[in-house]
Amino acid sequence: MGGGVIALLTAVECVLDGHRVTVVDQGPIPHSRATSFDQHRILRALHPADPRTTAAALRAHRRWVELEELFLTRFYEQVGSLTVLPPAAATDAAAMLADAGGHARELTAAGLADRYPHLHVGGGLGAVLEDEAGVLLAERVLAACVGWLKWQRGIELIEHRAVTAVDGESGSVRLVDGQVLHSDAVLVAVGPWSRDLLPPSIAERLTLYRQSLLYCRVPRQQSQAWAATPAIPALGTEGGAWLIPPVAGTALKLTSATACRAVDAITDYATDPYWQRKLEKEFGDILPGFGPAWVTAAKDAYYSAFSPTGGPLLVALGGAGFAYAACGGTSFKFAPLIARSLADRMTGRSPSPIGLGALDGPPLDVHTPQLAGL
Ligand SMILES: Cc1cc2nc3c(=O)[nH]c(=O)nc-3n(C[C@H](O)[C@H](O)[C@H](O)COP(=O)(O)OP(=O)(O)OC[C@H]3O[C@@H](n4cnc5c(N)ncnc54)[C@H](O)[C@@H]3O)c2cc1C
Structure with a gap:
């Protein structure tokens, strides 16, 4: 069913x-x-401080590659994944990923700023950039x-x-x-x-969650930078912001844990202006030049979780x-x-x-x- x-x-x-x-x-x-129907989903191997789940995600990565061959369809853009972390945690995470058989580079705060000038990551944070990861074109x-x-x-x-x-x-x-x-x-x-x-x-x-998402068009002068941007499941912000870059003709997708809330029922899928403005404000601090003009669409999605x-x-x-x-x-x-x-x-x-x-x-x-x- x-x-x-x-x-x-x-x-x-x-x-x-x-x-x-x-x-x-x-x-x-x-x-x-x-829930599965969307432009994209992130596949990251790294689950900080969790070697078992990290190893499982690497196996999932390999099976997705096999499934592309079985279905004779390309739906996995292996653009990598970037997890922003405090420097010490980034060092540990990169080592854990390597132990699990993955390939990752650790980036310092300076390295991050140098490589991704279209992202503003504050607080002296570093990151782990992993290779066996990317964007699954979910639809x-x-x-x-x-x-x-x-x-x-x-x-x-x-x-x-x-x-x-x-x-x-x-x-x-x-x-x-x-x-x-x-x-x-x-x-x-x-x-x-x-x-x-x-x-x-x-x-x-079971708890039902509703999450708001923004779909954006990036300015032409940033398109090259975004084309070289991995999936970013954690931008290191307090609110839990994350994004999916515009791969294979999809939109840049922005969301955050702050835009996820428990609800009683599945009702509509429209994004209330309150949640849209909240996300726009959050990403205004993270993406230099970002504003409501970037946003081409917004939608809400639902998923459920085992409450305990x-x-x-x-x-x-x-x-x-x-x-x-x-x-x-x-x-x-x-x-x-x-x-x-x-x-x-x-x-x-x-x-x-x-x-x-x-x-x-x-x-x-x-x-x-x-x-x-x-
Ligand atoms: C905003 C958001 C972002 C996410 N990002 C990620 C991510 O980056 N990476 C990741 O791994 N996961 C992510 N997830 C989670 C992931 O999308 C879900 O775990 C997954 O898609 C769930 O799939 P499913 O098949 O269980 O359910 P669904 O995709 O919801 O499928 C359920 C199906 O059941 C049908 N159905 C319902 N009731 C009945 C009925 N009575 N009779 C017959 N059919 C029925 C529905 O029509 C639907 O087609 C995200 C989820 C959300 C909401």
Whole structure:
């Protein structure tokens, strides 16, 4: 269930294993309202002070390269990734990345200013510039999955029909028109809509977030500088600003942790002027010359997280069912590893550890009292 990156790549893995697969979405596949649907997503390997996740991200990098070959489509712009950090942390992070098998350079404050004069990074901060990283063109990834799946034997894509109920014990799924599908195994990967479909014991532990994003056109005189700019998942500001450079004809995308807030429900996708002005003000201090004239569009997006950890959540729905109940803010880059792990679980194999805590342990089980104690 769901036509986002998690369900589509899991479908790909299941098809590669020789299974028959049906993908159902409430909208078209892909759906422009899905969390996965956007111009870009960052793939960075470096997770400071977290060698396991860093190693997992390097594996994800390699699998994305393989998937480009499988789908015969280019959707991964390996422009690198720049993480701004205090100097000592940058030294440690570069060493950790090298230990994990990645390639990274440490930049001093002076080196940063020299290399990226169109960014204003204050406070004497340094950075780590990593090579096995960059920008995944998310909409293209989804289109490539669908394009590949459509040509495979034993695949059915059911669009514009929401799932209204799932029985994880029997593997049956009820659609909005009353039709019931039967399967050996089901996966619920409905992103931020999980709270509507999953049992209350799970739904009440999910937090829904709404985040505002600005899409910008850079001034012509800066276009060369921006063409040589990596993805920047952390600009080192107190607010948590980050950006994605204008690669492969996309916009420069600006956002910040300060523009992310918990909300009660998925409503509209328009950016309130309050949040737009807040982001414009924040980036006015970071990008010399930046102003509202750069902004060509703004939009809000939703994602859900498991409240106790703020990250993803895997749930066992019974003998034949799993739910990737929350994606957290970083599941796109890990989606190939997550998909492999989910495909293994659904087909009764024990998944190899992938280095992501939420996926490697036993899933939460809706039927066990373990949940009550969380
Ligand atoms: C602003 C923002 C920035 C992000 N940046 C990054 C990043 O840089 N790097 C990164 O790795 N991750 C990032 N993420 C997270 C990443 O985008 C998500 O983890 C990932 O896209 C989640 O995919 P999904 O398949 O779980 O859900 P979705 O993409 O939301 O897919 C769910 C699908 O389920 C369908 N659906 C819903 N309800 C039903 C139903 N009842 N019946 C049938 N179908 C249904 C929906 O229509 C949708 O197509 C970001 C997220 C946001 C919001």
